[in-house]
């Protein structure tokens with residue numbers, strides 16, 4: 001069976017191709033600047049899109065292309081979700097959102113996806129053709145031979161951008177950090193964040209946090225939030241301090257190579273996701289960890 005991936009982000013597209021190329025033949029459509037980097041992951045064809053990258057223009061072009069494909073996979077970004085909505089409406093097909101698993105079962109698709117606002121995972125069998133894909137779907141695996149690249153021009157868009165203003169942040173980029181110390185609600189109050197300062201120093205880490213810490217309480221700036229609605233990070237080491245490990249948080253840190261968790265509740269879900277787990281009070285454990293690392 002044949003599938004098309006659309007994404008404005010070549011890494012997210014590469015995750016889908018890497019995860020499913022053993023069961024589906026893939027073509028991938030990306031903006032022309034991303035075409036070369038996505039050509040290394042085993043798609044049969046890379047379609048390099050030139051022109052106005054607006055939802056309606058992309059949606060129209062992808063809908064036309066879908067006559068040659070059984071499925072459309074769209075990594076879940078803001079633009080991706082808009083395009084998936086456009087295409088599923090144009091094709092008169094249902095769309096399954098935020099899948100984390102995909103299988104073919106009797107020519108239908110069997111998917112697992114987040115549901116109830118991310119509170120649970122639902123497994124369904126359906127005739128869906130359009131699927132949005134949760135970040136961290138699979139590891140990206142390069143193949144020796146590059147895909148052939150063909151160019152396509154997008155049709156005109158009815159959308160005109162009249163102004164654009166960059167959102168102000170602190171300039172921190174946790175997405176490129178090699179070591180992250182991430183704090184959760186377990187830290188208790190803003191003033192207690194200083195307990196991780198010595199740890200950040202000895203591991204040369206960047207500070208990040210869960211959604212309650214960054215968004216609800218604003219103890220850290222929003223650009224430090226890790227998770228489904230925050231940043232997707234892939235450091236060598238991710239140290240989760242006082243974080244319970246809900247699925248929406250895990251969605252942002254699944255790409256971490258080594259995960260260390262400190263939590264006083266031994267049944268916290270974060271312990272299912274970590275390589276090294278320490279059960280205990282973070283205010284006692286963190287100084288001991290610093291002393292152990294410092295030698």
Ligand SMILES: Cc1cc2nc3c(=O)[nH]c(=O)nc-3n(C[C@H](O)[C@H](O)[C@H](O)COP(=O)(O)OP(=O)(O)OC[C@H]3O[C@@H](n4cnc5c(N)ncnc54)[C@H](O)[C@@H]3O)c2cc1C
Nearest residue numbers: 184185186210211227228229230242243244248249264282
């Ligand atoms: C649509 C949607 C999107 C979301 N997006 C995100 C997202 O992007 N990122 C995100 O993080 N969340 C997100 N959430 C929220 C998510 O569901 C959780 O509520 C959140 O991740 C919990 O944050 P937490 O682990 O800091 O807090 P809690 O779940 O309250 O966990 C705190 C943990 O600290 C431990 N603890 C307490 N005191 C101590 C101590 N002294 N020492 C050691 N451990 C201690 C507790 O045992 C507990 O496990 C989203 C939710 C929805 C519905």
